[in-house]
Amino acid sequence: xxxxxxxxxxxxxxxxxxxxxxxxxxxxxxxxxxxxxxxxxxxxxxxxxxxxxxxxxxxxxxxxxxxxxxxxxxxxxxxxxxxxxxxxxxxxxxxxxxxxxxxxxxxxxxxxxxxxxxxxxxxxxxxxxxxxxxxxxxxxxxxxxxxxxxxxxxxxxxxxxxxxxxxxxxxxxxxxxxxxxxxxxxxxxxxxxxxxxxxxxxxxxxxxxxxxxxxxxxxxxxxxxxxxxxxxxxxxxxxxxxxxxxxxxxxxxxxxxxxxxxxxxxxxxxxxxxxxxxxxxxxxxxxxxxxxxxxxxxxxxxxxxxxxxxxxxxxxxxxxxxxxxxxxxxxxxxxxxxxxxxxxxxxxxxxxxxxxxxxxxxxxxxxxxxxxxxxxxxxxxxxxxxxxxxxxxxxxxx
Ligand code: SAH
Ligand code: SF4
Numbered sequence: 001x002x003x004x005x006x007x008x009x010x011x012x013x014x015x016x017x018x019x020x021x022x023x024x025x026x027x028x029x030x031x032x033x034x035x036x037x038x039x040x041x042x043x044x045x046x047x048x049x050x051x052x053x054x055x056x057x058x059x060x061x062x063x064x065x066x067x068x069x070x071x072x073x074x075x076x077x078x079x080x081x082x083x084x085x086x087x088x089x090x091x092x093x094x095x096x097x098x099x100x101x102x103x104x105x106x107x108x109x110x111x112x113x114x115x116x117x118x119x120x121x122x123x124x125x126x127x128x129x130x131x132x133x134x135x136x137x138x139x140x141x142x143x144x145x146x147x148x149x150x151x152x153x154x155x156x157x158x159x160x161x162x163x164x165x166x167x168x169x170x171x172x173x174x175x176x177x178x179x180x181x182x183x184x185x186x187x188x189x190x191x192x193x194x195x196x197x198x199x200x201x202x203x204x205x206x207x208x209x210x211x212x213x214x215x216x217x218x219x220x221x222x223x224x225x226x227x228x229x230x231x232x233x234x235x236x237x238x239x240x241x242x243x244x245x246x247x248x249x250x251x252x253x254x255x256x257x258x259x260x261x262x263x264x265x266x267x268x269x270x271x272x273x274x275x276x277x278x279x280x281x282x283x284x285x286x287x288x289x290x291x292x293x294x295x296x297x298x299x300x301x302x303x304x305x306x307x308x309x310x311x312x313x314x315x316x317x318x319x320x321x322x323x324x325x326x327x328x329x330x331x332x333x334x335x336x337x338x339x340x341x342x343x344x345x346x347x348x349x350x351x352x353x354x355x356x357x358x359x360x361x362x363x364x365x366x367x368x369x370x371x372x373x374x375x376x377x378x379x380x381x382x383x384x385x386x387x388x389x390x391x392x393x394x395x396x397x398x
Contacts, residue, residue, distance in 0.1 A: 003061045005034055006188030006195070007229070010237060020055045030056075035191075035237035038199045040064050062086065066192040068200060078383030080393075081200075083193055089182055091162035091217050092393040093193040095201065096382045098156060156209035157201070161193050162393070163227050164218025169250045171273075172283045173315055175349040175387075175394040176217045184223040190230035191238065205239050212240060214247040214266065217393045221247075221255030232264050242266060248313060253290040256298040268302060269311035269342070270295065274321050275329035283320065292333065299337055309375075310339040315391070316362055317346050318355040327365045331372035340375035347381060347389040 008016065014027030026048065033045040041063050042053045056063075069090060070082040077097040084090040166179030194212060203210060212234065214220045220227040227247070234240045245266035249255060259265050272292070274280035280287040299310055312334065316322040330341070343366055346356045362378055369376035381389045 003059075004186065004188035004192075005030065005056070005061050005063050006065070006192050006233075007186050008188075009229075009233060016056075016061075017052060020052060020059075022049070022052050026052060031237055034063060035195070035233070036239065038065075038195050065196045065199070066189060068196055071200075072383075072386040072388065074383035074386045074388060076382060076385075078386065078388050080383055080386050080388035081193075081197060083196060085185075085189055085192075089165045091165055091185065091189075091193070092388075093162060093197055093216060094160040094383065094388045094393075095197050096158045096160065156211070157203075158211040158213055159194055159197050160213050160216045161190060162216030162218050163190060163214055163220040163223050167218045168222065169219050169284070169286050171250060171271075171286075171391075173273075173317055173346060173352055173354050174391040175352060176391065178351050178394060179217075181218070181222075184226055185218070187226045187229035187233060190226065191233045194234060194238065194240075210240065210244065212245045212266070214245070215269075215390065219250055219252060221249045221252035221259065224255055224258060228259070228262055228265070231262075231266055235264050246311065248311075250284060250286055251290055251295045252286075253294050253298045256295075256302060260302045267308060267311070269313055270299060271315070272312040272330070272341075273315050275326040275333070279321050279326075283317065296333060296337065299339070304338055308338075310337060312339055312341045313344060314341055315344045315346055316357045316365060318357040318361065320354065322357045322361050322365055324364055324368050327368035328372065331369050331374045334374055335372075340377065341369055342377050342379050344379045344390050345381065347384055347392050349387065349392050349394065352391075 005013070010028060010031045013030045014024045017026040017030065018024050029045070029047055030042070033039045033042065033048070037045075039045055042048060042056060045053070064086075066083045066085050068081055069084045072080040074080070079095040081093045081095070082090050083093050162185065164184050165182035167174070167176045168181035170177045193216075198205070198210075214227065231242070231245065231247075234245065235242050242264055246269050247259070247266045248269040248271060250271045256268065256270075259268065271284075272280075272295075273284060274287075274292070277287055277291045280292060302310060304310065312330075314321075314330065334341070343362060345359075345362050346354050348354070348356055366376045366378055379390070383389055384392070387394070
């Protein structure tokens with residue numbers, strides 16, 4: 001855990017090999033092997049001298065990815081992975097094939113440009129009457145690229161990544177909260193989840209559009225240093241564009257200010273989830289520390305790129321925060337903030353006592369927001385049947 005090569009940047013790898021008496025360029029070769037070629041061990045890396053490989057191992061550095069312990073596949077193609085680390089702790093990582101149209105899994109416009117292409121790509125493949133086709137496995141993707149080699153960009157997916165084992169924030173509607181927080185993940189463990197899943201699906205990042213959302217277990221901004229380091233590694237070493245990553249926070253205000261100052265950062269989503277402090281305190285006790293006004297103040301000051309929008313997530317809990325008047329209140333509060341709202345109907349789970357509102361309530365809420373000039377989208381639930389949807393990540397194994 002402490003000594004993982006996966007936690008090291010190119011520069012740190014370069015310093016490491018130099019410290020062992022080797023030329024600096026060997027650092028780049030090690031980085032290529034682990035981050036780009038997804039090698040599990042240095043043994044098979046033929047361009048590295050034997051002496052360097054054994055020195056690295058003798059110094060106690062580990063190379064391996066986290067282990068995929070279990071894999072649950074949903075009817076909608078979503079895959080929930082139980083991923084275990086060296087100390088036996090585990091988290092969940094979710095693969096959602098094809099963004100959820102207009103949302104790209106995270107509710108941003110990432111992916112809008114490919115919608116037309118995606119539609120033309122997918123349609124001929126889909127057997128009539130078989131909308132719930134089997135997941136886009138490496139195998140059937142390979143078959144497709146054979147069928148039409150002229151197409152450059154293949155199917156896309158969104159990987160939902162965890163940042164902590166459990167979570168300390170204690171939102172009342174979230175299954176992860178029931179675990180409490182066991183520990184932070186290291187940068188290498190965060191990156192390792194992505195690499196393990198990319199390898200499982202044999203993803204070629206140059207030809208396939210992928211998104212990452214930091215919306216799995218944990219509160220990323222309470223594991224700030226490791227989280228931002230992981231983002232930098234994913235951008236600089238693995239080769240993910242930062243515009244295809246989104247981090248979701250429950251509203252850790254100092255973390256939002258810090259994130260705004262980072263040169264490399266994902267897009268920001270804020271879990272608002274309530275129209276006012278009274279309701280928010282009940283469902284998200286963290287509101288007592290940073291109330292909605294403090295949160296929106298940080299949102300207003302967050303430096304956005306030219307075409308960037310903030311996302312506000314809003315989990316609809318029947319009879320709690322889902323009335324039209326709540327939507328009007330939300331619209332009033334968000335006025336003037338360059339943002340959009342992602343509505344998520346509550347995903348139920350054992351130990352959490354809220355109810356999912358009906359589709360009519362969800363649509364009515366959306367309509368009020370849109371009518372008030374706030375762009376609002378309804379997030380398609382992914383992998384509910386295997387407990388992979390938002391807020392359902394609790395390492396459920398049955
Ligand atoms: N800790 C971060 C990111 C992980 S949670 C955060 O809270 O933002 C990702 C999203 O799932 C959040 O927007 C959260 O509000 C939502 N969520 C949590 N539990 C949920 C549930 N039971 N049903 C639907 N969404 C849920
Ligand atoms: Fe933690 Fe996010 Fe769940 Fe709240 S919703 S308990 S912050 S994971």
